Amino acid sequence: MTIVEEEESKSRKEMKYESNNNTEHNNINNNNHNHSKNGTSNGHSKEENGKTEGGLNKQEMLRIIIQSLHQMGMSKSAKLLEEESGLELKDPSLITFFDSIENGKWEDAKSFFSKIEFKSEKDKKDANRLLFTQIFMELLDEGKVDEAFQVLRKDLNPVEEEDYDESIQKLPLLLLCTNQKQLREKGEWNGTGSETRSVLSQNIRNNLSPRYLMKEKRLEELLKQSLQYQVSNCLYHNTSDSIESNSLYHDHQCSKSELPTKCIKILKCHTDEVWYLEFSHNGKRLASCSKDSSIIIWDEDHFNNDSSQNKSPLSKEMILRGHTGGISRIAWSPDDSKLISCGTDFEVKIWDTENGEIIKAIDLHSNVVNTCCWHPDGNRFITGGDDKVVYLHDLESGEEPLRMWKINRITDLAILKNDKIVMLSEKKILITDINSDSTSFTILKDSWPVTSLELSKDGINLLVRNIPSEDLHLWNLEEQRITKRYPMDKKQSRIIIHPCFGGSNESFVVSGNEDSTIDIWHRERESHLLTLKGHTAVVNAVKWNPNHRKMLASCSDDGTVRIWG
Numbered sequence: 001m002t003i004v005e006e007e008e009s010k011s012r013k014e015m016k017y018e019s020n021n022n023t024e025h026n027n028i029n030n031n032n033h034n035h036s037k038n039g040t041s042n043g044h045s046k047e048e049n050g051k052t053e054g055g056l057n058k059q060e061m062l063r064i065i066i067q068s069l070h071q072m073g074m075s076k077s078a079k080l081l082e083e084e085s086g087l088e089l090k091d092p093s094l095i096t097f098f099d100s101i102e103n104g105k106w107e108d109a110k111s112f113f114s115k116i117e118f119k120s121e122k123d124k125k126d127a128n129r130l131l132f133t134q135i136f137m138e139l140l141d142e143g144k145v146d147e148a149f150q151v152l153r154k155d156l157n158p159v160e161e162e163d164y165d166e167s168i169q170k171l172p173l174l175l176l177c178t179n180q181k182q183l184r185e186k187g188e189w190n191g192t193g194s195e196t197r198s199v200l201s202q203n204i205r206n207n208l209s210p211r212y213l214m215k216e217k218r219l220e221e222l223l224k225q226s227l228q229y230q231v232s233n234c235l236y237h238n239t240s241d242s243i244e245s246n247s248l249y250h251d252h253q254c255s256k257s258e259l260p261t262k263c264i265k266i267l268k269c270h271t272d273e274v275w276y277l278e279f280s281h282n283g284k285r286l287a288s289c290s291k292d293s294s295i296i297i298w299d300e301d302h303f304n305n306d307s308s309q310n311k312s313p314l315s316k317e318m319i320l321r322g323h324t325g326g327i328s329r330i331a332w333s334p335d336d337s338k339l340i341s342c343g344t345d346f347e348v349k350i351w352d353t354e355n356g357e358i359i360k361a362i363d364l365h366s367n368v369v370n371t372c373c374w375h376p377d378g379n380r381f382i383t384g385g386d387d388k389v390v391y392l393h394d395l396e397s398g399e400e401p402l403r404m405w406k407i408n409r410i411t412d413l414a415i416l417k418n419d420k421i422v423m424l425s426e427k428k429i430l431i432t433d434i435n436s437d438s439t440s441f442t443i444l445k446d447s448w449p450v451t452s453l454e455l456s457k458d459g460i461n462l463l464v465r466n467i468p469s470e471d472l473h474l475w476n477l478e479e480q481r482i483t484k485r486y487p488m489d490k491k492q493s494r495i496i497i498h499p500c501f502g503g504s505n506e507s508f509v510v511s512g513n514e515d516s517t518i519d520i521w522h523r524e525r526e527s528h529l530l531t532l533k534g535h536t537a538v539v540n541a542v543k544w545n546p547n548h549r550k551m552l553a554s555c556s557d558d559g560t561v562r563i564w565g
Helices: 003-037 058-071 075-085 092-103 106-113 121-141 145-154 180-186 194-205 218-232
Strands: 263-267 274-279 285-290 294-299 318-321 327-332 338-343 348-352 358-362 369-374 380-385 389-394 403-406 412-415 420-425 428-433 442-445 450-455 461-466 469-476 481-492 500-502 508-512 517-522 528-533 539-544 552-556 561-564
Touching: 058 075, 058 218, 092 106, 092 194, 106 121, 121 145, 121 180, 121 194, 274 327, 274 552, 285 327, 285 338, 294 327, 294 338, 327 369, 338 369, 338 380, 369 412, 380 412, 412 450, 420 450, 469 508, 481 508, 481 517, 500 539, 508 539, 508 552, 517 539
Parallel strands: 274 539
Antiparallel strands: 263 561, 274 285, 285 294, 294 318, 327 338, 338 348, 348 358, 369 380, 380 389, 389 403, 412 420, 420 428, 428 442, 450 461, 461 469, 469 481, 500 508, 508 517, 517 528, 539 552, 552 561
16 A cells, blocks of 8 residues: 555544544434433433442532532533533523522522422422512512512412411511611611622522532542541551542551561660650650669660660660669650659659759658659649649749649649649549649549559540559540540559550550550550560550650560560
């Protein structure tokens, strides 16, 4: 075949394709025309019961897709879909109806009213009443009393008792008004014009069928909701990435590998039981305290090396000595520059975390000091213990406390953002104002003695552990009730164990156990996810690194601190 013949052949093929394409396009138009004859009015398909294989409304899906195509700049594709489906994103009848209201063309408004869909028959009657009330008022405003009377008699006179509305009762009295001023005062009417017509349009819109009221970017919103639902139901989701980073091509699902599942470091510098530990707020340092009367501050180089299971060199450790008894609790100041400690020697000490020196020592308690915490201002702090006294101190003052409360034995406490103190005593959670000497408390009663707590970052939820108990309790402090329970297959009988929140958005709950294991639950679903094994004695406390989503630290009566990742 010659080049000329090839070009002629190609031309004939193109003409044939164009002819077939035109035929197909005409068939679509003819089908649309026939469809209109067979039951389509105003461009809207009458297949209201049309469902997809999944049971979704086809019309709603198509309108949402059409809207999305327009918003993505694909208007030609959107118009082709409108033609093929017989659906239009914007109902021309509705547009004309509201244009007629805006321009006061009441005959046109009445004509198109019958072509509009409403939520229910009652909504349609309400909209009809609103429309004719506006017509009635405008006729009176123009001095056309006879015409207004006819509207009242024919269009606003309810046929059935359930259609009666109290607003109609006032309308006949307005016929007696002699001027516009009187009409507007008695009828609470702002006169004919754009203001009252705009109010009418908005009130009628509230009664319209949902198909007219589609939100902007509806498909995008639905897809985001789907992604959020998948993420919220993913038991192992542990990232702060936005949901938009997830692919739409497949369902979202994380594996257990997103959680700390193995021990990556064992720290062995304490010589006795390790009772508590806590990460600094920036997550770069870890402090642990022990029955051996020492506090060790570990630099991140000691616990951030996944490759080693062994104790790191001591060159970057800081060991704080000064207590004469076991240290039950430590807490970092808000800026991590100081550390507070308390223990069985009845003493409270404030440490400089840069040089390890004691900044302040307090000897007010007459028995074991179980707990201590900082106020968010970084200057004040609170202590409490077995002597049934809670003290509020500050760094500037001497040993004399700013305030004190005499209560029962306190096992744990925390300060809320609204300057409230929450304290655990026996079976009670006590809440009071930090700036008040009052002994009046808000009291939340648990079913078992509450021994330890962890406050969520938002200050709303309180995780507590009980003795004895078969589950952990999550209290909502605003609702003042237990909202979640995390079941354990082992009872806690005698030892105070400190649980914690952890992971991205505090999505998990963690607790050690007397049998040397650690359990992790999904916070919202209350589902048990995994058990960590490695310690050889009671696990006294667990803490999740605030800036490392897969790092968990634990301490035990076996004398070790373990890092999990």
